[in-house]
Amino acid sequence: MIERYQTPEMRVIWSEARKYQVWAEVEMLALEAWEKLGKVPGGTAQRLRQALQQKPIDEAFARRVDQIEAETRHDIVAFTRALTEWTGDSDAARWLHLGLTSTDVVDTAQNLLLVEALGLIEQELDKALVALKNLAVRHKHLPAVGRTHGVHAEPTSFGLRFLAFYAALLRDVGRLKKAREGIRVVMLSGSVGNYAHVEPAVEAWVAQRLGFSIEPASTQVVPRDRHAELMSALAILGANLERIAVELRHLQRTEVLETQEPFGYKQTGSSSMPHKKNPVALENLSGLARLLRSNLQAELENVALWHERDISHSSVERVILPDSTTLAHYMLRRLGRVLEGLVVFEDNIRRNLELTRGLVYSQRVLGLLIEAGMERTTAYEVVQRNALKSWAEGLGLRELLEADPACPLKGEALARAFDPSYFLRHVDTIYARFGL
Template sequence: LDTSLALQMREAGRAVLDELVELRVATGELAPRTRDVAAIGRSHGVHAEPITLGLKFAGWYAELGRGIERFERELEGVATGKVSGAVGTFAHLPPEVEEKVCERLGLTPEPISTQVIARDRHAGYLGALAILGSSMDRFATEIRHLARTEVGEAEEPFGKKQKGSSAMPHKRNPIVSERISGMARLLRGYSVAGLENIPLWHERDISHSSVERVILPDSTGLVHYMARRLRNVVENLRIFPENAARNLGLSAGLIASQAFLLELVERGLTREEAYELVQSIAMAAREAGRPFLDQALESTELAKELSPDEIRELASPDRHFRHVATIFERVGLG
């Protein structure tokens, strides 16, 4: 049974790989198109420092590459067969028979088995699928956040006859991304079930069997479906550079605070002194509702350390984009 299961998993896994490769190609085309679309980076959901949308998508490209490589390794790991008898001792057939059978089937003979092939192989396969699903969940979650009304930097494709809401005709909900996030939860659960299948009794029990009848085909089919649906979203993702630029300016320059902090430390201030000075300027600007740059230029304390031109240079977002091309080259998108 395990030998036939290995054949099924290998063939199904190859179909999954085809879809994953196509998805990665789509992200690899989206990233360069948006490489120079300036946007705000967020940590904890709060504005942090400038980024470009292309950098987000380049990260997806790199992550999918790792996921594909991981899945290929695990797919190779489950492509093993056994004809070693009831408890793996070759009591009735010699190992040479197993080797010939596996060679003909294109499988690797399991070096040592019991009545079954050890389930760490299958758990690895499920784990790799769960990681891929979680990666796609991360991408889908990003799309969902970028599509929020108050953000509006990206949006799923929307068909002419599609309904965003049965009750509110104006809506365009990110339903595909939400579906992908939901399916990823199943994959993570299936991965845990795969781990539970590893500790079988002695040379075998069948506590794993009923579980695998659900989790192996379901996990494989889910990732295949998720990759195909997400590829359509990525290929047709709507990007709104004007909204990204608007959001980048919402903080009125406060996002330059770290650049000032580091420069002041470089000039000789302690980190505590530099932090207190920059924070006082930032808080004053925030409370007055004026640009951080204007407040910084008027600071007599800051003027003791930096010239007006140096202040303007530190406040410019351009410093955050100097190495974008290098990052793209590092992930193979140069």
């Protein structure tokens, strides 16, 4: 991921040094298992761990792996050779990678890193949920115009749209947790997944130590439908973040101006127009969501590999797994800042509610006419005729209905239709579903 969209925490997780640290941990745990089985001299793993405590794996180690890989053209071979050099204990290091194949280490370690990355994402998601909940509660009883097809429809609660976003992100929490459990597997089954050179007990020990499950039927790779499920959860999360961003971008339009993303004192909106305040953070989220969706397609292509394995998935995942988790983390953090500092213009919300001079109350009028005994088709014609006249002539719907002899409702009876509180009377019921 380019530096612009990195977060410090994800930069650490997806660094080369962190990757090799986790590779080393998988190798050490496998050695411990072999020791318990009596295949490796006791204390071998401990000797190597002590050497790595004295000389931790760092960026210098990563550079040494690169040097060796330039010759071997194989990353795990380069890694094990570098690790032997780094520990300075060739006698203990000769047992490294016993019975394993490269992907045993790579896939298991990668899953561990993915679980760590998802943990960071879930932390930011929790913060975004708190911000949405606060907005929903704060504006629960604020009447606002609802829009369908981009056109004013009926009054609603301004806070209700934030509650809808809150509900969507709660579903994302569930999807991410399910995907995290799906990827929380260990695979140390050997060259074609049949444990010919590694005991199942080794895999079980590593899984136990990591708190992971065992991949029940591997080949030489962890099946990639697990990764596709993870990428799907991230793509849907991105789509929901874009849903929020698109709504708030619309609400920031000059003609609407019901909300505005935070704008710093020294921030500039345009290189040429000093007055500009643009929803750049929200537009950024819309753009990055496209990347998350496109990366899902790439991972879906990784599910079908040749026979027990090929490595067509490897090059793809070196890009999309770090990038997608990093993007999701960045997007949530950026959205959180927008939500926490969101400016809400309540006067504009009230102004926009009345912008169409009462047209948004047309269904309420229709319902009251039917309750008064008018046949539905006739009632609809009366309301629509006056509504169209209101559109065309800029007159208020209530005044037109008062003057229309075909409308039996007058005075206070008609005024009831134009009370926005009627449209918010069940808002408490909706909020109660979320314990709010």
